[in-house]
Amino acid sequence: MQYSVIVCPKCKEHAQIIESGIKSTVCQRCGSRLDVRKLKIWHTTPNLSDAVSVRTEILMEMDQGPIISDQ
Numbered sequence: 001m002q003y004s005v006i007v008c009p010k011c012k013e014h015a016q017i018i019e020s021g022i023k024s025t026v027c028q029r030c031g032s033r034l035d036v037r038k039l040k041i042w043h044t045t046p047n048l049s050d051a052v053s054v055r056t057e058i059l060m061e062m063d064q065g066p067i068i069s070d071q
């Protein structure tokens with residue numbers, strides 16, 4: 001099992017951990033359906049605690065300001 005860390009491109013306020021290989025997921029914060037193939041994968045790891053720490057780092061960076069811009 002691989003875990004990927006993604007950031008919701010809709011609300012840009014939520015990073016979550018998904019199982020690598022799934023096609024879509026739902027943002028746990030804003031409820032948007034997300035097409036994983038179109039998302040930036042911030043980190044992929046087989047180690048869940050590693051994924052959790054990367055997610056925490058991203059959330060802390062988000063507190064400083066937006067980390068992804070509109071395109």
Ligand SMILES: [Zn+2]
Binds near residue numbers: 010012030
């Ligand atoms: Zn969202």
